[in-house]
Amino acid sequence: MVSRASDQAYARIRAMILSGELSPGTHIREEALAELCGVSRTPVRDALRRLEAELFIERNDAQRSFVADWSLDDIEDAFVLRAMLEGLAASRAAARINAEQLARLTWLNAAIELAVTASPPDIQTFLERNREFHAIILQAAGSARLTNILSRIIEQPVVWRTAQNYDRENLMRSWREHDELLSAFGRRDSRWAETIMAGHIRRAYHAYADAHRVQRSRSDAAAA
Amino acid sequence: MVSRASDQAYARIRAMILSGELSPGTHIREEALAELCGVSRTPVRDALRRLEAELFIERNDAQRSFVADWSLDDIEDAFVLRAMLEGLAASRAAARINAEQLARLTWLNAAIELAVTASPPDIQTFLERNREFHAIILQAAGSARLTNILSRIIEQPVVWRTAQNYDRENLMRSWREHDELLSAFGRRDSRWAETIMAGHIRRAYHAYADAHRVQRSRSDAAAA
DNA sequence: CCTCTCTTTATTGTATACAAATGGCAACGG
DNA sequence: CCGTTGCCATTTGTATACAATAAAGAGAGG
Numbered sequence: 001m002v003s004r005a006s007d008q009a010y011a012r013i014r015a016m017i018l019s020g021e022l023s024p025g026t027h028i029r030e031e032a033l034a035e036l037c038g039v040s041r042t043p044v045r046d047a048l049r050r051l052e053a054e055l056f057i058e059r060n061d062a063q064r065s066f067v068a069d070w071s072l073d074d075i076e077d078a079f080v081l082r083a084m085l086e087g088l089a090a091s092r093a094a095a096r097i098n099a100e101q102l103a104r105l106t107w108l109n110a111a112i113e114l115a116v117t118a119s120p121p122d123i124q125t126f127l128e129r130n131r132e133f134h135a136i137i138l139q140a141a142g143s144a145r146l147t148n149i150l151s152r153i154i155e156q157p158v159v160w161r162t163a164q165n166y167d168r169e170n171l172m173r174s175w176r177e178h179d180e181l182l183s184a185f186g187r188r189d190s191r192w193a194e195t196i197m198a199g200h201i202r203r204a205y206h207a208y209a210d211a212h213r214v215q216r217s218r219s220d221a222a223a224a
Numbered sequence: 225m226v227s228r229a230s231d232q233a234y235a236r237i238r239a240m241i242l243s244g245e246l247s248p249g250t251h252i253r254e255e256a257l258a259e260l261c262g263v264s265r266t267p268v269r270d271a272l273r274r275l276e277a278e279l280f281i282e283r284n285d286a287q288r289s290f291v292a293d294w295s296l297d298d299i300e301d302a303f304v305l306r307a308m309l310e311g312l313a314a315s316r317a318a319a320r321i322n323a324e325q326l327a328r329l330t331w332l333n334a335a336i337e338l339a340v341t342a343s344p345p346d347i348q349t350f351l352e353r354n355r356e357f358h359a360i361i362l363q364a365a366g367s368a369r370l371t372n373i374l375s376r377i378i379e380q381p382v383v384w385r386t387a388q389n390y391d392r393e394n395l396m397r398s399w400r401e402h403d404e405l406l407s408a409f410g411r412r413d414s415r416w417a418e419t420i421m422a423g424h425i426r427r428a429y430h431a432y433a434d435a436h437r438v439q440r441s442r443s444d445a446a447a448a
Numbered sequence: 449c450c451t452c453t454c455t456t457t458a459t460t461g462t463a464t465a466c467a468a469a470t471g472g473c474a475a476c477g478g
Numbered sequence: 479c480c481g482t483t484g485c486c487a488t489t490t491g492t493a494t495a496c497a498a499t500a501a502a503g504a505g506a507g508g
Binding site for chain 1: 269270273274277279297298301302304305308309312367368369370372373376377
């Protein structure tokens with residue numbers, strides 16, 4: 001049985017959090033969401049548990065749910081963890097990747113090149129291909145635990161929004177770093193793959209942090 | 225509201241998995257567990273979702289639940305992840321730990337020394353103190369994300385069972401490694417703390433793997 | 449005027465009934 | 479004899495009603 005209602009509620013609530021429609025700290029009431037999604041509280045509760053496990057939602061002592069509020073420190077933590085874990089994934093992938101997966105990665109990065117060199121850059125395509133690129137590496141790493149754990153970090157709201165703020169320079173660097181990863185995979189060089197990936201994620205963190213600072217100074221200026 | 229029924233179901237099912245009463249691969253039916261716990265299916269479903277998020281339980285395409293079956297490779301993955309993440313935690317803790325936490329760690333390791341030098345060694349006390357020791361380091365690391373992620377790995381069935389197989393030599397080494405960690409914390413040496421912790425976990429892996437091999441060869445001999 | 453407590457209200461937890469979907473089995477046809 | 483198809487039993491998903499608990503507010507006492 002593919003749970004329609006609970007998946008629907010999950011996707012809907014998640015989208016509302018990602019889009020900012022539900023802002024951090026907002027108190028979440030099950031019944032309100034149930035009406036909003038057109039389902040009963042049961043599947044909504046189900047969705048909330050999943051979102052809680054994925055750190056989209058936090059609960060206080062009295063079991064009340066709130067949209068998780070990520071401090072800048074929390075965000076850096078997430079990136080540090082992601083750098084470590086995706087580095088590990090890349091390392092394992094280098095030793096295990098097969099020809100088909102390598103070909104797919106090569107194709108994907110070619111598509112990414114097209115997207116980032118277009119004018120204006122095609123961010124949407126970049127995001128999709130980039131996502132699949134990383135997913136295939138994770139698949140090639142062949143560790144269910146790693147996949148499970150990483151899925152909890154990769155899709156966090158803040159991480160997700162990062163690429164929205166990429167300028168062309170960052171997009172190009174992403175593409176080149178992917179290309180270097182392909183070289184490391186081709187040579188089955190685990191250490192090289194690991195360090196490239198760790199740096200790749202770390203750069204993404206700085207891209208986010210820079211964009212975040214710009215946004216803050218803008219809003220501070222507007223408030224003054 | 226402290227959810228009695230769902231917490232109770234969670235604790236009960238988890239205990240059954242840890243004790244081996246529910247063996248890996250076993251198909252889990254919600255209603256059977258509900259009767260067993262004396263509650264309705266609703267809190268059982270809740271508990272199953274939590275256990276699924278913590279990798280105690282897996283679900284197939286048709287949403288059927290099974291007790292997770294950990295291969296030796298999976299187990300090594302878990303230890304590798306744990307070594308990385310607890311290493312990170314130790315590194316952060318070294319920079320942030322306060323006097324009170326350090327004192328508590330010192331006291332705990334003294335208790336551990338007593339437990340491991342007793343004849344016979346007091347495994348139960350060792351487990352409890354060891355658990356708190358690691359918990360305090362995690363707390364001192366001060367990263368909610370790290371805590372969240374690590375809690376999913378530390379309490380896995382296999383990892384939990386490891387210490388049951390420790391011989392006195394391994395228990396003593398655990399104690400000494402803890403002591404070295406205290407030195408690193410006292411000097412606020414992040415790098416040192418990280419490497420000690422990573423080695424500490426890695427040694428625990430080998431202790432497990434050795435015990436596992438012995439068990440397997442025993443059962444193989446019995447089968448022959 | 450403040451505070452403490454009791455009552456009221458809002459929100460979450462649990463049970464139960466029913467709907468939907470899956471897996472197995474049997475009967476039919478090739 | 480094997481494969482396929484459709485039905486039935488089993489299991490999970492959803493809705494709703496009710497119970498339990500925490501938050502909020504009103505009233506009395508200091």
